[in-house]
Amino acid sequence: MMQTLDRAYFESLDRTDPLAHFRESFELPPAHIYLNGNSLGALPKAARQKARDVVEGQWGNGLIRSWNTHDWIHLPRRIGDKIAGLIGADPGEVIVADSTSVNLFKLAAAAVKQNPGRSKILSEPGNFPTDLYILQGLEHFLDGQVRLVTAPRERLLDAIDEDTAVVVLTHIHYKTGAMFDMAELTAKAHAKGALVIWDLSHSTGAVPLHLNQVQADFAVGCGYKYLNGGPGAPGFLYVAKRHQATLQHPLSGWFGHARPFAMRDDYEPAAGIERTLCGTTSVVGASLLEVGVDLMASASMELIREKSMRMGQLFITLVEERCSKFGFGLASSKDPEVRGSQVSLTHPQGFAIMQALIARNIIGDFRAPEILRFGFTPLYLRYVDLWDCVDALADIMENNLWDQPAYHQLTAVT
Numbered sequence: 507m508m509q510t511l512d513r514a515y516f517e518s519l520d521r522t523d524p525l526a527h528f529r530e531s532f533e534l535p536p537a538h539i540y541l542n543g544n545s546l547g548a549l550p551k552a553a554r555q556k557a558r559d560v561v562e563g564q565w566g567n568g569l570i571r572s573w574n575t576h577d578w579i580h581l582p583r584r585i586g587d588k589i590a591g592l593i594g595a596d597p598g599e600v601i602v603a604d605s606t607s608v609n610l611f612k613l614a615a616a617a618v619k620q621n622p623g624r625s626k627i628l629s630e631p632g633n634f635p636t637d638l639y640i641l642q643g644l645e646h647f648l649d650g651q652v653r654l655v656t657a658p659r660e661r662l663l664d665a666i667d668e669d670t671a672v673v674v675l676t677h678i679h680y681k682t683g684a685m686f687d688m689a690e691l692t693a694k695a696h697a698k699g700a701l702v703i704w705d706l707s708h709s710t711g712a713v714p715l716h717l718n719q720v721q722a723d724f725a726v727g728c729g730y731k732y733l734n735g736g737p738g739a740p741g742f743l744y745v746a747k748r749h750q751a752t753l754q755h756p757l758s759g760w761f762g763h764a765r766p767f768a769m770r771d772d773y774e775p776a777a778g779i780e781r782t783l784c785g786t787t788s789v790v791g792a793s794l795l796e797v798g799v800d801l802m803a804s805a806s807m808e809l810i811r812e813k814s815m816r817m818g819q820l821f822i823t824l825v826e827e828r829c830s831k832f833g834f835g836l837a838s839s840k841d842p843e844v845r846g847s848q849v850s851l852t853h854p855q856g857f858a859i860m861q862a863l864i865a866r867n868i869i870g871d872f873r874a875p876e877i878l879r880f881g882f883t884p885l886y887l888r889y890v891d892l893w894d895c896v897d898a899l900a901d902i903m904e905n906n907l908w909d910q911p912a913y914h915q916l917t918a919v920t
């Protein structure tokens with residue numbers, strides 16, 4: 507028998523949800539439905555106390571002594587090792603540093619250097635803007651030594667050739683949630699002698715990852731999305747052990763030196779992953795990121811994925827049932843196996859419709875030109891939230907409530 511999809515059914519799913527108790531660990535404003543944790547994760551309750559400890563205690567009282575007494579110096583590596591556990595890497599292969607954009611620049615430059623005699627950096631059109639901009643910047647900086655080539659997804663595998671130094675792709679697409687087969691693409695690239703950099707911004711903390719199992723070369727990722735590290739939290743990067751000894755990147759700052767406090771004139775890279783560091787760690791930001799990473803590490807990634815896939819299927823079914831006559835399209839795959847932790851709808855009035863939802867404290871986001879994004883964060887999202895979201899969406903459409911001047915006004919950040 508088909509299950510009737512009503513509010514009571516979604517409440518019953520929450521009652522038997524093995525991850526339900528994690529919601530208590532987050533501070534969410536009352537009467538909000540937050541479907542944007544894929545862009546800025548929610549605030550873990552423990553981060554409040556941690557911020558106080560770090561600012562008042564470690565900084566205020568400890569002053570500069572805290573580099574040693576509170577082990578600030580090892581924060582990038584300590585949190586990196588914890589993130590390694592979330593992405594199928596080994597300790598010593600991941601480090602927390604800088605932003606995703608800066609980390610991508612370091613690794614793309616390093617990969618080109620690592621694979622000499624090849625002139626192509628391959629990506630796909632429509633990749634996340636910063637990824638393409640960073641690669642364009644590198645291309646200009648190297649002045650003809652490499653060129654950025656993009657190939658659409660269906661031709662990507664064939665576009666990897668003997669001239670390809672590095673393939674740079676976002677594992678889960680920010681707009682559609684489409685997920686690459688990381689093992690297949692990595693193997694294909696390696697067969698042609700190309701290296702691969704994966705951007706894991708929408709993957710880490712959202713889906714199980716097995717970087718070492720697929721023999722990944724390099725990766726970068728984001729701290730403030732599914733890892734709940736806070737706005738502008740530092741990013742991270744991964745370098746497979748086998749590449750570390752020869753890796754050279756252009757931002758050879760003192761924190762990447764073998765002995766930063768020997769204060770020598772000449773740069774000598776640290777032996778391991780630390781050589782990818784550049785300057786002083788953002789201690790407050792990294793400390794808060796650790797809270798989010800610890801919380802994520804205490805949950806089962808398999809359960810997270812299971813709930814996320816189920817939420818996606820239920821959301822799509824509800825939208826089909828309740829909103830089919832309002833002109834929405836589906837920009838995400840219906841197959842949960844190849845979809846990340848989000849569902850994207852399309853609508854010509856997408857911006858105004860999303861503003862109308864946000865006015866009801868149902869927060870997703872809009873990505874130009876017509877995508878409405880709904881992100882699912884299984885640690886703090888309830889099944890009943892999905893019901894209430896689509897219920898509100900149906901009401902907004904049925905009664906044309908989106909068609910108000912205030913909802914058409916573009917904001918600086920969408």
Ligand SMILES: *Cc1c(COP(=O)(O)O)cnc(C)c1O
Pocket residue numbers: 605606607608634636637676680705707708728741
């Ligand atoms: C969010 C995101 C980034 C963020 O980069 P920043 O340097 O932190 O601004 C990069 N790449 C992708 C694919 C993202 O989704």
